[in-house]
Amino acid sequence: MTSILRVTGFAVQGFRNLGTVILSPHERVNLFVGANGQGKTSLLEAVDFVATLRSFRGATRSQLIGHGVPQASARMVVEGGESEHEFRVSLDRRARECTMDGKRPERAVQYYGSASCVVFHPQDLDLIRGAPDIRRRLLDRILVRVVDGYGEALRNYVRTLKARNSVLRSASPDLRAIAAYDPLLSRFGSAIARTRNALTNELLPAAREAAQDITLATADLSIAYKTKVPFDADEYRELLARCFDQDRARMTTTVGPHADDVSIKWGGRVARDVVSQGQTRALALALRLAELEVLRARSGRVPWLLLDDISSELDRERTERLFARISSLRAQIWVTTTDPTVRSLLPEGHQYLVESGGVKATAFEG
Amino acid sequence: MTSFDDDPIGATVRLLLKLPGVGEKSARRMAYSLLATGPTFAQSLGEALSTLHERVRRCVDCGTYSGQDRCTICRDARRTSEILCVVARPWDADALERAGSFRGRYHVLHTLLDPLSGMGPEDFPIGPLEQRIREEQTREVILATPPTIEGEATALFLAESLRPLGIEITRLASGVPHGGDLEYIDPITLGRALDGRRGL
Numbered sequence: 306m307t308s309i310l311r312v313t314g315f316a317v318q319g320f321r322n323l324g325t326v327i328l329s330p331h332e333r334v335n336l337f338v339g340a341n342g343q344g345k346t347s348l349l350e351a352v353d354f355v356a357t358l359r360s361f362r363g364a365t366r367s368q369l370i371g372h373g374v375p376q377a378s379a380r381m382v383v384e385g386g387e388s389e390h391e392f393r394v395s396l397d398r399r400a401r402e403c404t405m406d407g408k409r410p411e412r413a414v415q416y417y418g419s420a421s422c423v424v425f426h427p428q429d430l431d432l433i434r435g436a437p438d439i440r441r442r443l444l445d446r447i448l449v450r451v452v453d454g455y456g457e458a459l460r461n462y463v464r465t466l467k468a469r470n471s472v473l474r475s476a477s478p479d480l481r482a483i484a485a486y487d488p489l490l491s492r493f494g495s496a497i498a499r500t501r502n503a504l505t506n507e508l509l510p511a512a513r514e515a516a517q518d519i520t521l522a523t524a525d526l527s528i529a530y531k532t533k534v535p536f537d538a539d540e541y542r543e544l545l546a547r548c549f550d551q552d553r554a555r556m557t558t559t560v561g562p563h564a565d566d567v568s569i570k571w572g573g574r575v576a577r578d579v580v581s582q583g584q585t586r587a588l589a590l591a592l593r594l595a596e597l598e599v600l601r602a603r604s605g606r607v608p609w610l611l612l613d614d615i616s617s618e619l620d621r622e623r624t625e626r627l628f629a630r631i632s633s634l635r636a637q638i639w640v641t642t643t644d645p646t647v648r649s650l651l652p653e654g655h656q657y658l659v660e661s662g663g664v665k666a667t668a669f670e671g
Numbered sequence: 672m673t674s675f676d677d678d679p680i681g682a683t684v685r686l687l688l689k690l691p692g693v694g695e696k697s698a699r700r701m702a703y704s705l706l707a708t709g710p711t712f713a714q715s716l717g718e719a720l721s722t723l724h725e726r727v728r729r730c731v732d733c734g735t736y737s738g739q740d741r742c743t744i745c746r747d748a749r750r751t752s753e754i755l756c757v758v759a760r761p762w763d764a765d766a767l768e769r770a771g772s773f774r775g776r777y778h779v780l781h782t783l784l785d786p787l788s789g790m791g792p793e794d795f796p797i798g799p800l801e802q803r804i805r806e807e808q809t810r811e812v813i814l815a816t817p818p819t820i821e822g823e824a825t826a827l828f829l830a831e832s833l834r835p836l837g838i839e840i841t842r843l844a845s846g847v848p849h850g851g852d853l854e855y856i857d858p859i860t861l862g863r864a865l866d867g868r869r870g871l
Contacts, residue, residue, distance in 0.1 A: 412857055454858040464820045471786040479792035485827035
């Protein structure tokens with residue numbers, strides 16, 4: 306039985322330019338209307354930050370804390386089926402703390418898996434056009450929620466990688482230290498590459514189906530995980546040994562999941578080179594819908610959706626199709642827009658006015 | 672900035688706050704409790720703290736904290752240096768002692784390999800350990816550093832560094848806790864327990 310995750314309470318203070326915001330969101334539709342620069346995207350970023358402990362705008366902790374305040378904090382209650390969980394996050398310039406139901410979570414997957422949401426935002430164009438780390442982040446965002454131990458493996462990999470690179474930067478790298486880091490790097494690295502590869506194969510059918518539906522085109526979308534990392538830890542360790550001279554010369558680890566990418570092709574050619582702005586947006590949307598579908602299928606829980614900067618004039622047809630697709634899931638959605646007429650595309654819900662970092666409830670009308 | 676004379680309670684609270692695991696609220700409770708229980712306890716505590724560094728030194732053999740030049744374990748003739756258990760911190764040795772089954776001696780590193788926090792391989796205090804192994808004719812070294820990235824890396828680094836000495840090198844087994852239900856054990860621990868399985 307699939308349950309539907311819904312935020313039933315959200316409060317935040319000290320986050321970016323937002324004032325103190327306290328919301329009791331509608332179970333289906335929450336529409337945030339306001340001019341640019343008033344805090345709409347920051348509000349969605351805050352919700353997603355509690356869920357992922359990362360900024361979808363790639364911001365650092367210091368950037369997320371409002372000017373002149375020592376810390377930012379947020380509280381979120383998420384209901385899903387029979388269960389209800391309370392998430393609390395506080396961050397100051399030195400550290401971040403999070404609790405789930407009053408305790409520090411023991412396993413990453415408990416936390417992330419119970420706060421599953423998908424964000425659609427204008428920067429998603431970078432999923433097609435941007436640097437590889439944006440595509441890796443899409444995979445990691447899903448995997449920390451559905452694979453027990455993935456969040457831990459990723460954190461361990463990054464720490465080992467940084468330590469190994471710091472040894473490589475010394476004038477004559479200590480071979481005993483390299484021999485200490487390679488077994489750890491290969492154990493976590495091969496597991497990460499293997500898991501990401503499997504996920505990419507799982508995303509493919511969902512992304513392909515969504516792309517055809519949105520673009521109404523017959524050209525074929527294909528995505529594939531691109532890695533030089535052997536999926537077997539021992540083989541990866543041997544490869545690290547073979548690459549050592551190259552790593553020493555470049556003073557950094559050259560082969561690992563930190564250097565991987567997802568290749569995206571449209572009609573057999575590299576998508577970034579061949580598609581228009583509108584098609585790029587459609588393909589990025591297809592990837593996000595695939596994220597939603599895999600999260601739903603793997604966890605048995607429908608994530609809630611954060612849709613940033615939706616416009617009714619631009620791309621009305623595509624927006625309508627998107628809303629039609631997600632409304633069949635009965636997911637909770639949070640929509641921000643500068644354009645109040647977007648309301649006409651949505652079923653009834655709550656409407657809010659976002660102004661100067663404040664959020665207040667208004668009547669649900671354009 | 673207020674001085675100690677202006678605000679003795681606040682100054683005490685700020686000092687207590689520097690202790691690990693002590694937050695603002697506990698620090699305040701401690702300070703007020705020290706006032707409420709009368710001067711004797713506060714004075715005894717103060718004296719214990721002010722002479723702590725004079726009275727406690729590092730054991731000349733194993734490096735653990737001790738009231739004397741040599742700690743009780745290193746002085747105990749029934750213990751053997753044939754087997755040395757290498758730990759990161761003094762309290763790790765205490766924990767192993769509580770298990771009660773180890774008859775060898777300890778070696779306390781007081782650090783872990785962590786180049787990102789300034790402890791790179793070139794600064795790592797491996798000399799005293801090597802010297803001790805040679806002088807005390809150690810047969811086996813048990814690497815009992817914690818199962819974290821830094822602890823694992825330190826164990827692997829020590830194994831690599833001590834290999835030329837030709838002694839037996841073992842690593843503390845990691846696995847399933849006593850009385851645990853397999854279903855509730857995290858996959859990393861379970862995977863390692865599987866990798867390190869033993870024949871019966």
